[in-house]
Amino acid sequence: MRLLDEIAGIGRDQETGGYLRYAWSSAELELRDWFRAQARQRDLELQEDGNGNIFAWWGEGPGAVVTGSHFDSVPQGGAFDGPLGIVSALLAVDELRSLNKKPKHPIGIAVFAEEEGSRFGLACLGSRLLTGAVEPGIELVDRDGVHLREVITPAGRRDDILGRIGCFVELHIEQGRALSRPVGVASAIWPHGRWRLDFTGEPNHAGTTLMTDRRDPMLTFAFTVLAANKEARQRGAHATIGRVSAQPNATNAIAGRVTAWLDARAASTEVVDQLVSAVLDKARERSKKDGTAVELTTESVSGETRFDTALRDRLSHVLDDAPVLPTGAGHDAGVLSAHVPTAMLFVRNPTGISHSPAEHATDSDCAAGVTALARVLMDLAC
Ligand code: GLV
Ligand code: MN
Ligand code: MN
16 A cells, blocks of 8 residues: 555546546656666566566566556546556565565566557557557557657567566456455456547537528437447447547537547457447438438457466466456456466456546455465466
């Protein structure tokens, strides 16, 4: 709790208590400096991968057991989503050392950049660059018009680093109410993605334009929000439109353009694809009635992740038959799992609230998470 307290003020909105820790913002850069100082205090060897990701190594050579997570947050995020995995990794190393453990395999702690995709729109950008899942020349622009290349010249896939990693285990706060014990083990991540919807119409006067003469994209947008909700419920899937912008965004003018982002998730890729195309069909149908147009652009897609079953079972066994559960939340572990055996530990979330200032985990569950991670590292590396 002391380590979490040290960073608690960084990037926190004083009014809401939520976090604004966007990738490469001053808050996130400060957190990375804090991590480097923590790594140096522990004599860990620091390595930057040129993609915004940092590694801190205890020991040399291949076959490393790597753990870690991310510092960046969603807008108004919680204190635990990401940082808990990094803080727990530092403390698990401390625990192994206090027990005089000398790992046979190196242990690494990773800090990944832009996991949330809150700044550049592409989730897990750092781990995707590291693994070559996206090209280093990818064109991404943030909300203020800043290009990724103005912030970083990505190094792209780093085989030298990937080649060092024997397995990856990410500890993360659980983001639902699925755990009745302090710690669980992940089985899978639902396929998910983000799609931008651009609704265009005719900007006009709110007072003088007859209701019958309007081409109002706000109507098409509103209908689409309801359609997304209905289509998702009918399929046992999740659909969210949580971000919207209107132009010119005036009280007394009909909007000319509304842009909204659809986040869609389900247990299978097939259902995600069906859901997105059903929402688009409904939006198009409605746009004909409204005299508007709608366009869909894919911004970020993550396929289904099934974590390594042998590693999953080994972790569950080491942790006294810890419960095994899937999640609807995305993680860098999902990206890494296409390259190295990967697993995740979840720390209980008593309310299930996440991506919100109200996100919470108890002190004792966080401590149980550290102990669990230390036991896992001991089993895999010592
Ligand atoms: C990441 O937290 C995501 O699932 O959006
Ligand atoms: Mn998150
Ligand atoms: Mn996260």
